[in-house]
Amino acid sequence: MSAVWRVARAAARRRRLQTIVIGVVVGVSTATMVLALGLLTSASAPFDRAHQQQSGAHLVAVFDGPGDGLAETAGRPAVAAAAGPFAQVTVDVAMTSRIGMPLTVAGRADPGGAVDRLTVWQGRWADAPGEIVLNEPPGERGPWSLGERVDVAGGRTFTVVGFAYSVSRSADAWVTPAQMSALNPDSAQMLYRFTAAGTAEEIAAAETAVTAGLPLLGTQSYLTLKQEVAAETAVYIPLLIVFGVLGMAVAVLIVANVISGAVVAGYRHIGVLKALGFTSNQVLAVYLLMVTVPAVVGCVLGAVLGHVTAVPLLADAFAGFGTTEIAIDAWVYALAALGMPAVVVVTALLAALRARGLSAAQAISAGSAPSVGRALAVQRVLSGARLPRSVSLGLGVPFARPARSALTLAAIVLGVMTVTLASGVTTSVTSYRAAVEPPTENRVELLAAPPRGFPGPQRLPEPTLSDAEDEALLRSLPGAAAVAAVARLPVGVVGGDPAEVYFHRGDRDLGPVVLSGHWPAAPDEVAVPSRFLNQRGLSLGDAITVEFDGDRTRLRVVGVVLTNPADEVYASWSALTALAPGTRAHSYLVELRPGSDRQAYVDAAADGDPGLTPIPPDEGGSSQAVVLIGFATLMTLVLAAVSALGVFNTVVLISRERRRDLGMLKSIGMTPRQVTVMMVTSMGVLGVVGGLIGLPLGVAAHALIAPAMMRAAQADVLDIVMDVYHAPLLALLALAGVVIAVLGAYLPARGAGRATIAEVLHTE
């Protein structure tokens, strides 16, 4: 064994570059795998994970009265754990973004407990009267910030001392139990975890068991919440699955290529070892050691690297679901840490077994002079081509070892596919967003009178001019190209979630794009986004009934508009006159002529009416879009880099195997540059072919994934989302393969060009 160990160590040291390449490739591949698997697992279960972490309630049940006798229900057979009763009351808040929605407050002494362990992610828990903790997902900013005051109807005021998140959504806010008693609660909540809660039936059965004989007001099952959340994550899932699978495929391919390359390149060496008297098993052991040791080191470092990259990335992506800590399952690390070395050992074994079967003499010759019939024919044809000889020689190189070239090619194909898919998805997301939210640089939105419940603690100045005067003023100011007045009314929608109606007056261009039907004109006409229709099971032409100030009005959906939120309704000004006569416009949208001075316009408007306050334009895209684009970019970079690393390795192997040929070419006057060109060309061919194969695959993947994402987001599969591959982009993407190949090949090719070769020429 010691001879084996010594030979393996010496061989690894002599092939320092190869040893490093093995370590780096396995490391990066392991990191990619951790990232890919981490994506897959967390994408599939962000809600379950968060729910699990918080020991979330399977059922939130609200009972009438002060909560007498509720504590005993914790002992009923179906219950695994319970928390409560917590007194609860619904208060009207003077200012809230939850327009038309009151705030449900529960009295709780602490955020922990057996069920619904809240994550206090900012500030602290309420422990004195007058303090309130609000329920917001970590990182989300609601209408209030820490330390601000919340005015409750009836003259009471609370100070926000903390933000906590309840995955079970047991309440909108929490106060101390003592404070709660002062609010005269009319109901109490119980939070249950059941022994069996996998299906709606199980939940229903358990619900009957725990609530029997009690004055039940209402319940909320975690399955309902899960479905809502799933609809949101579903947008990511198709993309994440494809990226995850691509990442694993590239990782495995590259590792297989590097390892089998290392063994094949060692055939000559294997022959020598055999000639020395090493047994076949000893030779096998030498090679396994030589590749496994750096592979295992790379694997461990790669797992750490994967962890360091994946955790913040996933935390970012899923912050909205309330998990403050993203934990990648241990099995992901275990699989990466065991799976990668397994791939290494299996490929090394396969390649070494071939060497085992070779006689010493065959092995010695196999290591240096690969000659395949097809390769010869190719070289034959190429040598007659009117190309610089270094180029035509390079073109023939990949044919000498078709299996290795195929593996390298496959990695490039996957790299190009990823680049294509990712740029397609990025383009889709950006063009969707651009369509939904037109560019803001020439737009000014001025607030005149905040609509009911508009968020923001500061008092805004009252407008001094009338609605009509304001509109006339804005039209008359220099730079204005189009002006629209908008009034917002929160309304109830019978049989569904409440919605916000936007009444438009003035220039039509400033409203959202109409996808089908027409823009509302009559008082009973509205246009809605398709998500509104999808979520409520409606279609164009159907009627909805809205409730405002106790009155019910039937409205006809005459158009579908392109906007992202699901609960927006657009109507004409005449509808407002019918619904709430005398209401003035809350804001004005102004489109400036290109090149106009935005600030000058805003100042002029304020001079005319100090009550016109500019609303700062939205910064950045939606977090979902940002995360999607971020993922796409990261995966593209990682996979392209790994593919390039595969090319790098291939060139290193070729340069070593063919050093005699390279030496001879130099001896007859090939310049270092020509050698470099030759080697880069050899990989460039694979890049071109890889680009041509990977491009349609990427386009096809996009054609599958983009509609799935749009449908998951309950948005329409629009042409602008599908038609993203235009000629210039396609041309660029077709080059991606060449770029990967050239980037990977350049350094080792230059090394081959510069290497001194005098000694190999005189020896066999």
Next chain:
Amino acid sequence: MTSDDSAVVELTDVRKEYSDSVALDGLSLTIRAGEAVAVMGPSGSGKSTLLNMVAGLDRPTSGSVVVNGEDLGRLSETGLALYRRRRIGMIFQFFNLLDDLPALDNVALAAQLTGTSPAQARRRALELLDELGIAGRRNVYPARLSGGERQRVAVARALMNRPALLLADEPTGALDSRAGEQVMDLLLDLNQIGQTLLLVTHDEGLATRCASRLVEVVDGRVARESRLERTP
């Protein structure tokens, strides 16, 4: 210019050190146009190193190598490559042919590097193979050629660009005596029509037969020089 106008190669006080050994230790040697110089010496004495210096495949640690009036020490890597391409033809013990090109293309390759069109390069290669008597084997791959045939292909390749100097490192070392003699005859014929030749060999008989001068290298230095009367 050089001290001797007819000198093709002029090595002055050339020293080549490797990390653990001294391959050339102040070697000086002049070769004139039309000469055939045979270098002999024990294994490890520095013969191949000497050839590498003249071919510009390696640079001396100190001393100068001037070929055709050109100081190789002043040339860049690319300059050296161009020098090899135009001025030097090299023949090796183990042929160093490209296994994936047939004989003709192996020969043509050398001309194609200088920018000659494939058709023209092949025409000249065929002429050379014909002169060397192996035109019939032009489409055969090196693996199917005999050792003697391979070496003749290598010679043809070396002659493609009409080099000022032909370098050969034990060109018969891997051949049996008959094939070795044929290659030697070939070199002798070339020399007789004016080709300058620098030849490393272990075979004294062959050396005396085709060289006009014998240089013995021991421990990286010229130990003895002698003019030879060729013994045909």
